[in-house]
Amino acid sequence: MSKKREYTGDYPDKTLYIPGPTEVPDDVIDAMAEPMFGHRMDRMTDLYTTIVEDTKTFLGTDNDVIILTASGTEFWEASTLNLVDENILVPTCGSFSERHANVAERLGKDVDRLEYEWGEAVKPEDVRGAIESSDKHYDVVACVMNESSTGVRNPIEEIGDVVDEYPDTYFVVDAVSSLGGDLVDIDEHGIDVIFASTQKAFAMPPGLAVCVVSEAAYDRELEKDETSWYGGFQRCLDYYDRKGQTHSTPAIPIMLAYRKQMKHMLEETHEGRDERHREMAEYTREWAREHFGLYPEVGYESQTVTCIENTQGIDVAETIEAVSEEYDMVFSNGYGDIGEETFRIGHMGEHTVESIEALTDAIEDVAGL
Structure with a gap:
């Protein structure tokens, strides 16, 4: 103990x-020391709408963006609850892709693994083969972009193109350790949900999760009776549309740091x-x-x-x-x-x-x- x-x-x-x-730049650390303000004040609307819209611009996406006080792990759970009725296919090639499968199992979903040896990468043709050969309908294919336990970068663009051939199957990407440092065209490759943590390639303090959600994924959640409360796409995005804020109290100092760092990222492109x-x-x-x-x-x-x-x-x-x-x-x-x-x-x-x-x-x- x-x-x-x-x-x-x-x-x-x-x-x-x-x-x-x-490493986090000094001026980004300093940004966290601003005087505290209320999360329902106009100042919060200015802050949150800035970081959300700047993130869309940086990532070059027309999809919706959610920024929550959480680690990226939150969206393993939320995307599973929001999109999966029963069956999910998870290619596993290391510790974090395996953990994604474990989360889905803990949530009571029927998980099929497409298993690879550690160090190997997921192959798009194998994903197609798994979908075609199964007698189940997969609600989601969930793939890690950057398997940091093995140093593998999976070809999620090509995998997304495959999954996009199956319109009732949604593609979820764990990009926790790569988004912001490895360019991916989210809208071009049928990625319905992609999420990251700020303490990785974004070079910000830990404590925020960033998630990009397609219109199709949002609409899919509306059809379900049981979804995530904290990370629910509808709850997060509808509140943003109405108020320009988060539905629950956020970590304001870290969002101030996010604002500063995202300006640097936009400048670098x-x-x-x-x-x-x-x-x-x-x-x-x-x-x-x-x-x-x-x-x-x-x-x-x-x-x-x-x-x-x-x-x-x-x-x-x-x-x-x-x-x-x-x-x-x-x-x-x-x-x-x-x-x-x-x-x-x-x-x-x-x-x-x-x-x-x-x-x-x-x-x-x-x-x-």
């Missing part, structure tokens, strides 16, 4: 290269942010190939998190601790059963090739590469 460990605030600053949370993340990913992969190996299937590597195969047999935990102590930089071990077989570098948010190079230099020094 855990015991109290007093928080003192007296800790060394560590630069974060983990798969989230990631979605395309510019995508290019910067691509450059960081390419540098990290090249470094990994030179010194170790890459864990994900070739051609399906993540643009925000690189999972590196520990071919040199270094002590991953010891190396992470030494880099933290000597350089005040923190990267991540592998996830779950591949904890010592791999390690992960998060290159997302406001990092650059130069800041990632500083980390890889530190790893080389500590590991004697």
Whole structure:
């Protein structure tokens, strides 16, 4: 049983290269220190409508946007409750896609898994085959875009095109660790629901979930008797249309930070942010190939998190601790059963090739590469 460990605030600053949370710009942190105001004041309407409409502009979508006080996990649950009557197909290729399936099972849904080995990517033709060969009607196909446990980036655009051929099946995408750092044309590829957390590629503090909802998904929820209360599409979007606010009390300071950071993101543009993340990913992969190996299937590597195969047999935990102590930089071990077989570098948010190079230099020094 855990015991109290007093928080003192007296800790060394560590630069974060983990798969989230990631580094947050100083002016974004400062934005959270504005005086408090009421969540039903006109000032809140100004704040919330700004961040919602700016997000639509940044993502280039005509679909509706919900921003809630929650982690992205909220929309695993909400999208399942809002869209699934009985059957859901979940391709699983790592820890987080498996967790999505587990959530649906806990909610009493009939879950079929399209299973892949860790490190492999979901294939669009397999999704079509699973839909065609099943004697069930799938209300939803739910796929992770960026499987951060393995460093795999699934081809959700092509998968979305497949699911779009089945008009009564909705496509839900978990983009928690990639949206904002890996450009996806949401409207073009039949994505009905896509959601993310702000502490990842958005480079904001934790505490907000961002969800993009198609008109078809909204209409589908209206047909159901049992839906999510907190994350209900109708409840969230109708309240926004009427009041320009959230239906429940939000984390106002984090939304102030969101406003500041989204202005930076709009200035950089979605395309510019995508290019910067691509450059960081390419540098990290090249470094990994030179010194170790890459864990994900070739051609399906993540643009925000690189999972590196520990071919040199270094002590991953010891190396992470030494880099933290000597350089005040923190990267991540592998996830779950591949904890010592791999390690992960998060290159997302406001990092650059130069800041990632500083980390890889530190790893080389500590590991004697």
